[in-house]
Amino acid sequence: MANYTIFGGGPAGLYTAWRLLTDPTKLTSADTVRIYEWGNYDYENNGDGDRTPAGRICSYHFNKNREQSYIEVGGMRFIEWDKEKYTGHQLVSLTIDKVLLNNKPLSDNIIEFNTTDNPLFYLRGKHFYSQNLGKNINGEIVLAPYNTPGNNAKPADALISNISNLITKGNNVTSRSEQCSFYQSGTLNTDFNSKSYVYNAGDIIGNIGYWNMFYDQAGNEGFQYAADAGGYSSNVINWNSANAAVYNGEFAPGGAFKTLSSGYSSLFVALYQECIKAAQNKGITFELTKKVRLHSIWHDNKQTPTTRYTTSNRSNPDQALDGNIGTDYAFLAMSPNALELVARATRYNKMKDGQTDILNKDNVQNYIQSVIEQPSYKVAMFFKTEWWKADGVKYKPDLINKKNNNINVFGPTITDLPLRQVYYFGDNSTGDIDDNDKVYGILASYDDMRFTQFWEELELSTKTRRTTPLSRNYQPLEGAGKAPDEMMRMLKLQLAKVHYDDANAAGLIPDPEETVFMNWGLNPFGAGYHAWAAHYDICDVMQQIRTPGKMAGINDANIFIVGSAYSNDQAWVEGAFCTVESVLIDYLGMKTIAQNTTDYPLICGCK
Numbered sequence: 001m002a003n004y005t006i007f008g009g010g011p012a013g014l015y016t017a018w019r020l021l022t023d024p025t026k027l028t029s030a031d032t033v034r035i036y037e038w039g040n041y042d043y044e045n046n047g048d049g050d051r052t053p054a055g056r057i058c059s060y061h062f063n064k065n066r067e068q069s070y071i072e073v074g075g076m077r078f079i080e081w082d083k084e085k086y087t088g089h090q091l092v093s094l095t096i097d098k099v100l101l102n103n104k105p106l107s108d109n110i111i112e113f114n115t116t117d118n119p120l121f122y123l124r125g126k127h128f129y130s131q132n133l134g135k136n137i138n139g140e141i142v143l144a145p146y147n148t149p150g151n152n153a154k155p156a157d158a159l160i161s162n163i164s165n166l167i168t169k170g171n172n173v174t175s176r177s178e179q180c181s182f183y184q185s186g187t188l189n190t191d192f193n194s195k196s197y198v199y200n201a202g203d204i205i206g207n208i209g210y211w212n213m214f215y216d217q218a219g220n221e222g223f224q225y226a227a228d229a230g231g232y233s234s235n236v237i238n239w240n241s242a243n244a245a246v247y248n249g250e251f252a253p254g255g256a257f258k259t260l261s262s263g264y265s266s267l268f269v270a271l272y273q274e275c276i277k278a279a280q281n282k283g284i285t286f287e288l289t290k291k292v293r294l295h296s297i298w299h300d301n302k303q304t305p306t307t308r309y310t311t312s313n314r315s316n317p318d319q320a321l322d323g324n325i326g327t328d329y330a331f332l333a334m335s336p337n338a339l340e341l342v343a344r345a346t347r348y349n350k351m352k353d354g355q356t357d358i359l360n361k362d363n364v365q366n367y368i369q370s371v372i373e374q375p376s377y378k379v380a381m382f383f384k385t386e387w388w389k390a391d392g393v394k395y396k397p398d399l400i401n402k403k404n405n406n407i408n409v410f411g412p413t414i415t416d417l418p419l420r421q422v423y424y425f426g427d428n429s430t431g432d433i434d435d436n437d438k439v440y441g442i443l444a445s446y447d448d449m450r451f452t453q454f455w456e457e458l459e460l461s462t463k464t465r466r467t468t469p470l471s472r473n474y475q476p477l478e479g480a481g482k483a484p485d486e487m488m489r490m491l492k493l494q495l496a497k498v499h500y501d502d503a504n505a506a507g508l509i510p511d512p513e514e515t516v517f518m519n520w521g522l523n524p525f526g527a528g529y530h531a532w533a534a535h536y537d538i539c540d541v542m543q544q545i546r547t548p549g550k551m552a553g554i555n556d557a558n559i560f561i562v563g564s565a566y567s568n569d570q571a572w573v574e575g576a577f578c579t580v581e582s583v584l585i586d587y588l589g590m591k592t593i594a595q596n597t598t599d600y601p602l603i604c605g606c607k
């Protein structure tokens with residue numbers, strides 16, 4: 001008889017519960033699986049909750065009406081697993097297959113999420129379409145407005161790819177296993193002796209910042225072009241060059257982007273339903289408690305079980321409830337910021353004889369801080385018309401994707417204005433909506449890093465003083481926030497610049513029916529996604545961080561850290577699933593459901 005306690009009911013937490021409950025041999029009716037989730041997500045899809053599940057996935061439907069059009073205000077797509085090439089998201093694809101097979105209502109719901117072959121750019125005050133770069137249009141060669149000769153006649157992807165090739169040259173980085181060795185021990189090739197003022201052949205690539213390297217090889221204008229035109233500022237921060245070179249290169253997982261037609265959240269509704277079914281079939285106690293947070297956690301060798309914790313309520317998350325609860329297995333299925341909040345609370349508990357504050361040990365803290373937090377922000381707008389396609393719009397998005405027959409092409413349009421990226425979702429309602437009630441959505445701003453602050457100050461109207469400190473503003477837990485008119489007008493002002501080349505045309509854009517925002521930099525998430533920092537052996541962190549107890553010298557501590565932050569796919573649900581799967585296989589002796597872990601290691605193995 002054992003109890004398994006999962007803290008965090010996001011993708012990693014739900015996947016943990018589902019795998020434990022559905023494994024044919026692991027659990028029996030004497031066992032218990034519990035999830036504690038800080039938020040109040042509508043796992044049952046019956047309106048009982050503040051927002052759709054789960055964690056950093058959140059499909060927002062117009063007016064919170066599930067029948068209506070939606071925008072993904074969190075994660076939005078996955079990469080279909082290619083069984084021949086071993087690329088794409090193996091566990092997400094597999095889970096969707098298994099969950100869909102059991103869940104008939106979802107069965108036809110995998111749809112394309114295509115990106116355009118010809119994005120519209122508005123950078124440094126100039127409009128251009130990607131496919132026109134380097135071509136003579138009306139007597140003028142179209143160049144991106146950056147002083148980086150040669151590079152500016154091509155999409156920035158070409159420059160980013162060149163930098164990846166420079167960094168990885170001489171190293172094998174095609175398969176996932178090769179990439180793992182490269183993160184651990186990849187070195188710069190001999191070209192660097194003649195082509196770099198700063199770096200030398202033989203330097204360990206994982207100890208170099210990517211921005212540092214980009215500046216060294218492409219100068220400031222090259223870097224700025226890559227940063228602005230890439231859309232995601234997160235991809236060019238000063239992260240681990242080895243990981244960045246692979247992630248930003250052509251070695252990144254290929255394959256087609258897919259999503260679910262009723263929204264990515266529906267996968268987590270289905271996973272929850274599958275947990276309940278499996279628990280009922282086997283007579284296992286399964287409980288998901290919402291609005292309860294793990295407050296602090298420690299090891300106590302004088303008690304059984306040795307893993308001890310306290311919780312707190314959503315209404316007063318800093319105040320531990322009385323109690324000192326034990327569990328046989330604890331899964332911390334949360335982001336590094338959320339982990340740090342637990343560590344901070346635990347730090348103030350005076351440890352007694354026999355007790356160890358695992359999360360605050362120096363080496364554990366060092367590895368918890370081995371990833372850079374990347375705040376991200378999304379604003380969704382719903383309109384009565386698809387005004388961006390109307391006559392009179394000077395620069396329309398060119399929503400084409402030849403390979404995929406131009407089906408479901410969402411964008412993006414990319415700009416250096418704080419909007420950064422625009423995606424055009426249109427009418428994607430799955431319910432029976434009257435023509436008069438139809439709405440058309442755009443992800444009007446998808447931005448990250450420093451740009452998130454631009455929108456944060458617009459969350460409050462000019463009439464309002466801040467009354468909730470940012471550290472206690474749990475907006476992403478509570479669900480998409482209603483944008484004040486000032487934010488709505490600021491969005492229209494920038495959309496007018498991007499699509500009409502005229503801020504004064506803001507009045508031509510109709511007022512939206514609804515505008516909502518999601519600020520993923522706030523607690524408890526602290527970031528939309530994460531990137532490995534330089535000067536860390538990524539392989540070693542991935543391996544060790546899973547068992548912080550062992551790092552603290554307590555070999556039998558069954559405390560596991562899982563989630564996408566310390567994975568090979570840090571900006572993806574796949575990363576969350578892979579870290580869980582690796583723990584279940586390596587520490588709980590379960591058999592994997594993955595089809596191939598040789599060419600596709602769940603996490604990096606270390607030599």
Ligand SMILES: Cc1cc2nc3c(=O)[nH]c(=O)nc-3n(C[C@H](O)[C@H](O)[C@H](O)COP(=O)(O)OP(=O)(O)OC[C@H]3O[C@@H](n4cnc5c(N)ncnc54)[C@H](O)[C@@H]3O)c2cc1C
Nearest residue numbers: 008010012038055056075076077294338528563564572573
């Ligand atoms: C804007 C954006 C775009 C993205 N795009 C994509 C995409 O297209 N495709 C994709 O696959 N992924 C995407 N991602 C990433 C994806 O959402 C994450 O990788 C994934 O959600 C990570 O899952 P997780 O379980 O590790 O963590 P989380 O999703 O953060 O879940 C952790 C859960 O733990 C809860 N929690 C925190 N602290 C506590 C505590 N002390 N006690 C109890 N519960 C707690 C939180 O409330 C949360 O529900 C995107 C993310 C963002 C924000």
